[in-house]
Each structure stands twice: as C-alpha cells, then as structure tokens.
Amino acid sequence: MRVKLFAAYALAALVLMAAAVLTAPHASYSRQDREAPFAAASRKHPAGTDALGRDRLARVAAALLLSLTGAAVASAATTAAAAGIGALAAFGKAHVGWTAMLICDVFLALPWLFLLMMVRSALPLTTSPASSAAITFLVLAALGWPACAQAVYRGARNLRNSEWMFHARAGGLRSAQMMRSVIPNLIPLLLPQFLVSIPAFVIAEANLGALGLGIGEPLPSWGGMLLELDNSATLFDTRWVYFPVALLITVLLLLEAAAGEA
Amino acid sequence: MRTLKMRIWIATFSIAALFAPALAHTCAAQAAPRMPGELAWTIGYDPKTFDPAKVDDQESELVRYLTAGVLLRFDRFTQKIEPQLAESWNLSPDGKTLTFKLYSGLQFSDGSSLTSKDVAWSIRRVLLPATGAPVAEEFLSPSGVTIDTPDLRTVIVHLPQRVIGIGKIFDEIAIEPASRPSEGRVTSGPFIVAEYRRSQYVRLRPNPHYAKHDASGHPLPYAAGVRLDILENHEQEIRLFEHGEYDLIDSLPPDYFELLKKKTPSSVRDLGPSLNTEQMWFNQAPQAPLPAWEKAWFQSRSFRVAVSQAIHRADLARIAYLGHATPAYSFVSPANAAWYDSKIVAPRADVAAAKAGLANAGFRFHDGVLQDSAGHPVRFSILTNAGNDARLKMATLIQQDLAALGIQVTVVPLDFPALIERLMHTQDYEACLLGLENVDPDPNAMMNIWLSNSPNHQWDPSEKTPATSWEAEIDRAMNRQASSSNDAERKQAVDRVQQIVADEQPFIYLVYPNVLVAFSPQLKGIQPAVLEPELVWNAESLRLEGTR
C-alpha cells in the first residue's frame, strides 16, 4: 500500500516538474539555438539540445505532458471499449456475441493504414499540430480495441459458464448485477492492457508522422524522440538521446506500481 | 518452493536450447555468399525490368549501365561523349545525319558477332511505339527516324530534325543481338545478368567477349562479377559495409557519413555539391482548390521574394545536412562547370528587406502576425515527403525563419503517393519542399520543368498559354537553347532563364546536397564522379585487392 502511495506521489511530482520546466522564464520547446545543434549538457541546456538546437529538457517535458495525457486517455478509452464490447458480447444474446466477434476478426485483418491516410487527406493541411495530435490519439483509441475485446469476451464467457454464475443466475440475479461482479474478475486482463497500450500508443503516434498525422512540428513528440534510437548515427552523438526512453520506463514503472502491479 | 523454481528454470533452459539455432541466426544471414573477386553493393528496390529498351526506373537503369554495350558513352567523369562500340562517329553540319563506324570483330557475350545489322535492329526496336521505350521521346519525332546499314561496320541514322545532345541519347540505347532480345542475358557491355532473386539480389558476371582492354592489354572487366543486393535499410547497409560485405555506398545520408567518418575516415568522401537541387515552391495554379486570397499571395512576386529572403540557407546546409550541402540560388549547380553562371543575382538572406518588401506589397504586421491587405492572417502549410530526414529538418528550420516575418507555417510530411496525388492531380496544397535529381548536366534535360505547358511545370502545371510574361519569356529562351547549334547562344539563353527564375522565384532554391560516398580502401581503380552512377561509372576498371 505504501508503495502505491509513493508511486502516485512520484508520478504527480514528475508531472509538476515537467510543468515547472516549461513555465520557467526562458524555456521554449521550439526555439532553435542554431549555433548549438546536438550540444552537450550545459547550464543553458541542462540536457543538451537536439539536432536543430532545441532544448532537450523543455522538449521532453512538453512531450511528457502531451503524449502521456494523449496516450493514457486513448489507452483508457480503448480498454473501456474492449471491456464494454467484450462483456456485452459474452452476456448478451448468442447472436450478439457472434456478430461482435465477427466484427472484431474483420477489424483485425483490415489495413487501417489506409483509413489513416484518408483521415489525413480529409483534414485541412493547416490543421494545427495540437489538433492533429488529438485526432491521432482519437483514431488510435478507435482502432485499438478489437484484440482485447476478444480476450475479454473469452474471459467473460468462461465466467458466465462458471459454477458461481449458474448459482447467481439460478438465484435470480439480473444481468446488470452480475456484471458488477464480473468486472473485477476481468481486471487481470484489463489492467495490463491499459498499461501495455500506453507505450504502444506513444510509439504508434510517432509512426503515424509518416502519414502526416501525429504530433506535428514544432510540437515535440515523445514517440518521435524514442524513434531517434533507431538511427545508429544519433546514438553516437550524445548519451542524452536515451533520456526520453529512460523517462518513459520510469513513468511506466511508476504507473504500474501505483496500479498495484508490483 | 525451490523445487518448483528449479523445475521451471530447467524446463525453460531446455526449451530455450531448442530455439538456440533461431537465436544464433543473426542478421547477416541474408547476404548471399560472395564469390572471389566479386564486387558487391546495394540497390534500393527491385529493378522493374531487365529489358534495356524498357527501362523506366533508376535501378533498372543502373543494371542497363553495367550490362549494355552502347555506341557512345557519356563519360561521367569528363562529362564528354566517348565512342564505345563505335570506332568513330560524326554528325552532319545540319545536325540531321549521324554516321557510326563500328570496330571490327565485335562480339556479343555469347560469342556471336556484332554487326551494323544488330545496331540497326536495336535502334529500330527502341523507336518502335510498340516497345514503349522512354528513350524514343528524346528523338522528338521517333517515327521519322530512318536507319541505313551500307556495310557491316557502318550505321547511318537520319533524323527528321536537329536534336540537341543527340550523342547522349545513344548512351541509353543498348545494342542487342538482332531479333534476340535477351533481357540482359546476352550483351555487348562489360557484364551480363547471370541471376536474379526477387527482393534479394541481382548477380552479374563478366562478359567474356567484352571488347575493351586496359593499357597493358589485360581484358576488362577486372572484377569476377557484381552482386547488387536489394536493400532499403541504410542501417544494414552501413553495418555490412563495415564488415566488408559491401565495397561501396553511393549515396550516404549526412548523419551516416559523419558516423562512418568517425570510425574509418579513409573510407568516406564528400565530393562537393551535386547537380541536384532542393527547392520549395508555392502552388500558383489558378485551378487549385485554395481560397482566392491565398492564390493571390502565391502569385505575388513580392511575397515569394520575401519568403526567399527570410530563409537562412547557410543554416539549412549546416544544420539539416551537417555541413554537407551548399546554399543554392539557381537550378544550375556549381558542379555543372559548363553551365554554371556565377553572375546570377538572386535574393539573399535579409529579413529587413523581406519585411520592407511585404509592406510595399500591401501586407502588414498586426500583433506579430502578418496579414494581407484584406486582413487575412498569412499562414500556409509546407508539404514534404515523409522519411527524408533532411527535408523535414529544412522545413522545420524554414518554419522558424518565416515565423520571424509573422507567418505561421505547418509542416506536413506525407507518404509519396499521397504527396504526388496532391502535386500532380488535385493541386490541393499550398507549398511544397522537394528535391530534383539532375542526371544530365545539359539544361536541355529540364525542358519539361520549364516549359509552361508541361505537366512537370510544378508551380502551375500544363498551362494552355503562359500565365505570365516571364513564363512566356522562359518558354522562348528554353526553345531557343533547344534549337540552336551554337553553344554560346545556348548558354546565353539558359543564363537568361536562370536570371528570370532568380527574379521571380517560382522555385525557391535552398541547397545543393553534396555527393557523399563511401568505398572500401581495397577497391582499386575508383574515380568518384559527381554524375550517376558516381562510384561505378567505370565498373569495368574496378577491382578488389587483397583478401577480405
């Protein structure tokens, strides 16, 4: 219990620190110090600068707030959708379940990449980077649920067929009442899904940059900074490229600890 | 407790042991085994065709360059036309009759003899509409071309009209055995296609009957073969290059250049500016689905010049290309010695002048935001293709440069097909940042870009009549250089086009990226050239020394 509390405080402290970094007098995540691209850590730039000479600390702080919120909200939404649809399919009429799982299977096989391209072409080109980011997370949330919904469906169906459920139904419990006792039993599935989706969405957002979606320049994208790691040339430039991934790991571990995973 | 944990560990290790071969299977496994003395490097994608007449992409063109025997070769190093299968050639004074005299005793790679009959057949095949050869267009009116073969060693080509740079066209026409097109399997060039594994590699082997010898009479090519691995990933390419699996890399991105330079300084070479340009342009097409006031900005010369003046090209070269690019103000690069004009006057970085120019044109600053005379805030998007790191960086730098003028810019990277659709079909974009690859130093090759009625006239494609007087003047000057046989007059016309473009800024030139290459110190005979194929233009003279 103490661990949980500590983790929650540490997370809050991290977010506050990020906000403090951003509101500091001369902080800017977008100003390019063109005399100092890829600079090492200094008093002016405590975590050095990126390839365009922008302060890495301010960028990571802004990305933390932006991407973490986006990914966490999207992840919560997609987990909730999976839980809702999965449970509905398991406890609803047989044909509802059948249809829902059919839709899930079709959903999983379709090439959604092209839908994302269509979304981009439907948006005006001058869409601001912030709204483009919001739309991206929204789309990710809308596309992420089917695999988990299937797992929830199977888990819930097993519950439905379990002995205590038979007893409950025989005892005249209504569906809504049963759902209340089913959801806690699905937590082992839903909580990891929520936690696992967060880094996946952070990175997926950056990958969508190739389609013109995602967090546009000059807003910093956490996923974009993580993807710097796949270029061996930048790996040799500065150790600070590992900073965003280290922070992501810290945040994820704190989230897990706060959720009682430890 | 302990027993359980131990059991699980033991089970894990014994099962993992079953997978050990899978883990040992490392990343290098896909590189095909190298034959002794074979050269190896990579190409980005599968060649679309091995038929030399049908080449319509870059990698097929490389295979043709390495395999095809041609009458004339455009020497990539000296930038001059050299006879190849022809012992001599001449062009009549009216520019309509070409006469080639073949070497005697020429043979194809299968040992059959090569005569004027084969040459005539190969040229006719290229000209035939059914073949669909892209080269045919360069003859201007291919159907009117006739070919005579008075004897086995003489070929006479009659053209209906003069064609500028006619010699260079023969650099692209492979001579194949008459009536036996072989897709590169029987050639008269240094190599022949030996093996192709889709998405893996193309293997070439030397032509045993290749006509050329080195100064000491040793038959060429030296190399025992060539393997072109199909590999898109620079990370893999560089790693395999470092391991000695590849002998050369012909277009290194600047960051990888710096990485290799740190590790093995002797293997990399910056050849200076290439012929290629990176440029930005505004959509001036009247049919574009943009608001009328935006079109008015983009069609305004003062607006374009102000944007050009606000861009710090030196920063683009230094930051986006790590110094491996040269600021550009015109479409002819300083690498193009014959056509470069140092006297072009173009807008230079000058933010104050840009602001003054905008004020004169009716724009005004309001709370740090630039507005046009009707009060519309000036903001637009710059498209570029996703995956090109340098372009995205340039666009982001320009974003900040233009913020100094109070212009809000959105940078939108798109995947290539989506980008092309907007540029070529829907015209639904505001500004675009892309590069242009020039393979031919002669500006005549850029006719399609400058003529106002061409679909590749990017800022306003396929104009029925020139939209402005300066576009009309560009048309006239380009046509003048295309019809004149006088070199000085042609240069004068091209200089004029350069000056008009610098004045009007339909293309805002940004940088000439440098040619960055890497090659193994064991590779001898290499003479890097600025023109493609930079490192292997003299492939027949390349050889590996020492063991790997």
Place this chain on the structure above:
Amino acid sequence: MRPAVAAVKWLARTLAIVFLVLAGSTILVRCAPGYLSDAREMDSRYADAARAELSAEAARSGSMLHMLSSEVSGWTHGNAGISRQYGIPVFELIRPRLAVTGGLLLRSLGLAWVLALSAALLSSAGRNPSMLWQIPATVLLAIPTAAMATLCLLGDRGGPVFVMALLLAARDFKFLHRALRKAWLDPHLLQARAQGMRMYRLLVAHVLPATSPQISALASLSIVTALSALVPVEVIFNIPGLGQLAWNAAMNRDLPVLLAVTMMMAVAVTLAGMASDHPPGWRSA
C-alpha cells in the same frame, strides 16, 4: 453440438470474414490518397511511362462496384491478380515469402510463450514478488521495436526471432503474471499452501487448470501483436517475408498484393481465435 455442424459453422464464419475483409480492403486501398499516382511522375525521364500505367489502372478501377466484383470473382477462381509494382502473379510473389514469415512467426511465438510463461510462473509463485521481473518487461515494452532491432544490428547480437520473441514475451508476461498471481492468491490455494501442500502439485492441479481459459484467451492477442511487429522487424532486418512485402505494397498502393496479405491476416486471426476457443486440455491433471 455435433462436430460436423460445428465445422460447417466455422467454415461459414471464416468465409464471411474473408469476404468482408476482401471488400473492406479493396475500398480502403482504392479510396486512399495516391492510389492513382506514382513517384516517377515527377521525374521527366520516366513520367510518360508512369502516366501510361496509371491511366490503365484508372480505367480498370474506375467503378468501385465493378472493381469489387472483379476482385471477388478473381479470388473465387483462385486468381489473386498481378502485382502492380512487380508485374508478376501475386501467388508467385507470396509463396516463397510465406514460408519465411511463417517460420519467423512460429519460432518467435513459441520462444515468447516459453519465456513469458516461465517468467510469470517464477514471478507469481514467490511470496513477495519483486519488481525484478516487471522492470525488464517494462523496459522491453518502452523501447520501440525498430530501435530494438537497430540495437541488435549495432551489437551484432540476436536476430529477428530474438527481437520478436522479447517483445511478445514482455507483453504476454504482463498479462500472465496478473492472471497467475490472482490464481495463487485464491483462498482455497492459500489454505492448501498453509497446509503444506507441495508447490508443484498445487501448480499442476490447481493454478494451471484455473488459469488455462485466461491463458488461452491471450493467444489471439499475442498473435495479433506478433503480426503487427512483423513489419518493422522484417523491414529493418531486411527479411524477404510478408511484412516487408506488405509495407512496400502499401507504399506503392499495390492492391492485389495487399489483398492477398490481408486475406492471410484474416485467416491467421480466425485460426488464432480457434486456438483461443479450444484451449489444450489441462483440466485432466
């Protein structure tokens, strides 16, 4: 339900999925921006050839309905069409790649499950399971697949199977740990442990049977994750498999190839669902 009826039902469901996926993918790809454009249009040397190919494609794909019916009739006759980018029959293109990708998938899924299951058993069985097991799993989840692959290339250690297996194992571990932990903490198990019943016996007789439905429910989740990791892994390690092909096909709007690949996705997904619905019979223990 009699097995014959079940088989017919399953077949009908699979056919329905295949048809819906075929129609859906055709519409998605055809409507995506850039279907009728080609990068070579920008290059004056190749522009004419590219435009000729495009106008042929435009004529073929002018009406969506006509295009759909021709694709469906092609597939019912066992003809998947000709690849737009390679100009050869799609089946010829896919056959050699199917084996490569199948091998990669099977090996990495197998290895991943062994790793994840044993790690989860070890971590959940302890009295006071530490972060020791969670940290490596979280680290693996936070590093993008592409970055992991690049690090492997740099270090010259490990190949595609290694990267895929680690990634999948980390994900599966997160789920398995939770499920097993819950099973160990069941009141009747706590009682049995207090009574001194041997751990191994508990595991085989109680924990695994109790969690087997949940574990098998993870199978399809795991396979779907593996399929999505295929593209970056194959692209970076340059493996001539279906993931790489699918990526190139998407970037070149190669509809016939994309259809074939999504068809296979559909079959893989339904097979994974079947595996989840029929868990191995642990209950006998």
